[in-house]
Amino acid sequence: MKRAYIKALVLDKINNAPVVLLGIEGTSRVVPIWIGPCEAYALAMALEGLEPPRPMTHDLLLNILNTLDVSIDKVVIHSVKDNTFYANIVLKENVFFEEEEEAQDETAYIEIDARPSDSMILAVKKGAPIYVTSEIVNEHSIEIEEGEEESEEEKFKKFVENLDIDAFRKMLQERKEDEGAGEED
Amino acid sequence: MKRAYIKALVLDKINNAPVVLLGIEGTSRVVPIWIGPCEAYALAMALEGLEPPRPMTHDLLLNILNTLDVSIDKVVIHSVKDNTFYANIVLKENVFFEEEEEAQDETAYIEIDARPSDSMILAVKKGAPIYVTSEIVNEHSIEIEEGEEESEEEKFKKFVENLDIDAFRKMLQERKEDEGAGEED
Numbered sequence: 001m002k003r004a005y006i007k008a009l010v011l012d013k014i015n016n017a018p019v020v021l022l023g024i025e026g027t028s029r030v031v032p033i034w035i036g037p038c039e040a041y042a043l044a045m046a047l048e049g050l051e052p053p054r055p056m057t058h059d060l061l062l063n064i065l066n067t068l069d070v071s072i073d074k075v076v077i078h079s080v081k082d083n084t085f086y087a088n089i090v091l092k093e094n095v096f097f098e099e100e101e102e103a104q105d106e107t108a109y110i111e112i113d114a115r116p117s118d119s120m121i122l123a124v125k126k127g128a129p130i131y132v133t134s135e136i137v138n139e140h141s142i143e144i145e146e147g148e149e150e151s152e153e154e155k156f157k158k159f160v161e162n163l164d165i166d167a168f169r170k171m172l173q174e175r176k177e178d179e180g181a182g183e184e185d
Numbered sequence: 186m187k188r189a190y191i192k193a194l195v196l197d198k199i200n201n202a203p204v205v206l207l208g209i210e211g212t213s214r215v216v217p218i219w220i221g222p223c224e225a226y227a228l229a230m231a232l233e234g235l236e237p238p239r240p241m242t243h244d245l246l247l248n249i250l251n252t253l254d255v256s257i258d259k260v261v262i263h264s265v266k267d268n269t270f271y272a273n274i275v276l277k278e279n280v281f282f283e284e285e286e287e288a289q290d291e292t293a294y295i296e297i298d299a300r301p302s303d304s305m306i307l308a309v310k311k312g313a314p315i316y317v318t319s320e321i322v323n324e325h326s327i328e329i330e331e332g333e334e335e336s337e338e339e340k341f342k343k344f345v346e347n348l349d350i351d352a353f354r355k356m357l358q359e360r361k362e363d364e365g366a367g368e369e370d
Contacts, residue, residue, distance in 0.1 A: 038223035038226070041223070042242075054269065054300050055298065055299060055300065055303075056300075057243065057246070058242065060246070060274075060297070060299050060300075060303050061242070061245070061246045061249070063298070064250070064276070064297055065249070067276075067295055067297060068253060068278070068295075070253065084238075084239065089245075089249075091249070091252075093253070098283050110252055112245070112248055112249055112252060113240065113248070114240060115239050115240065115245075118240075118242050118245050
């Protein structure tokens with residue numbers, strides 16, 4: 001498993017669809033994950049640290065978790081089926097119980113199936129770590145060249161930069177064709 | 186407190202904004218509540234009973250509640266400040282504890298501050314009742330004329346009918362002006 005971070009939130013110019021470029025820590029590779037427009041809006045708000053006047057849906061979810069004394073331990077983007085990425089949100093719950101007249105408490109970890117978009121939004125809002133399986137990194141990441149070394153702060157600040165996502169898409173297509181998965185001309 | 190239901194989800198033609206017409210049970214009055222486009226999409230999906238292939242954000246929230254053995258008891262739209270409607274989602278949690286060596290269980294009710302849109306989406310998805318305070322009905326509802334009596338089923342089916350929301354808006358504006366809240370010409 002590899003630690004990941006939101007490197008950028010960009011727009012795929014071909015179909016105007018938002019794409020998260022998930023950076024893999026310690027490498028210059030990114031995993032592009034296409035997300036919906038509503039989720040992109042929520043993610044952009046989270047990345048900017050904007051506090052809306054009323055709780056948005058993800059805030060509501062986090063307020064509920066907070067009230068129930070449950071926290072987000074981590075999120076794991078674990079597999080890809082038919083071009084759809086699957087993730088788990090790992091919740092951490094303190095369970096109190098009594099055994100032989102002694103109060104015990106135990107931490108329970110609960111895995112919840114989720115889309116990567118919701119998982120990333122919640123992780124960013126709560127500062128929870130994001131992980132990607134090595135398999136996804138091997139099969140779905142692409143190398144990006146960076147002109148200069150960036151500070152961590154800069155990486156996080158340029159979340160709506162205008163990277164050339166067309167080039168990524170082309171690279172991915174070429175990869176697929178190389179692997180023999182492409183259709184014949 | 187009055188029991189309410191989603192009478193229709195319509196488009197305000199002036200600014201292309203979605204509006205929920207919240208019907209008040211046993212009356213021909215509705216409370217119009219403007220909501221965001223993402224919330225309108227989620228509400229439309231919920232009203233149609235569509236099950237998306239992957240959990241959308243409200244499904245994720247409900248899956249989490251289900252896993253934590255918490256249910257939605259009801260939602261209450263309770264007040265309006267500066268034209269913004271406020272709601273509470275009332276959660277129901279079974280709490281188990283031991284007292285004098287006897288297992289007890291108790292139902293805890295937890296109120297969570299929420300937007301009416303999220304509250305209504307969750308209520309529709311789980312079949313939880315929606316309530317509106319009498320104060321809101323008195324101050325923010327409008328009478329609508331119906332050509333024919335509708336069955337309950339018809340009421341629920343016509344959720345994207347094309348009601349003349351412009352007329353509602355005008356009526357509300359006129360009401361405000363009558364109350365002296367309007368600006369001078």
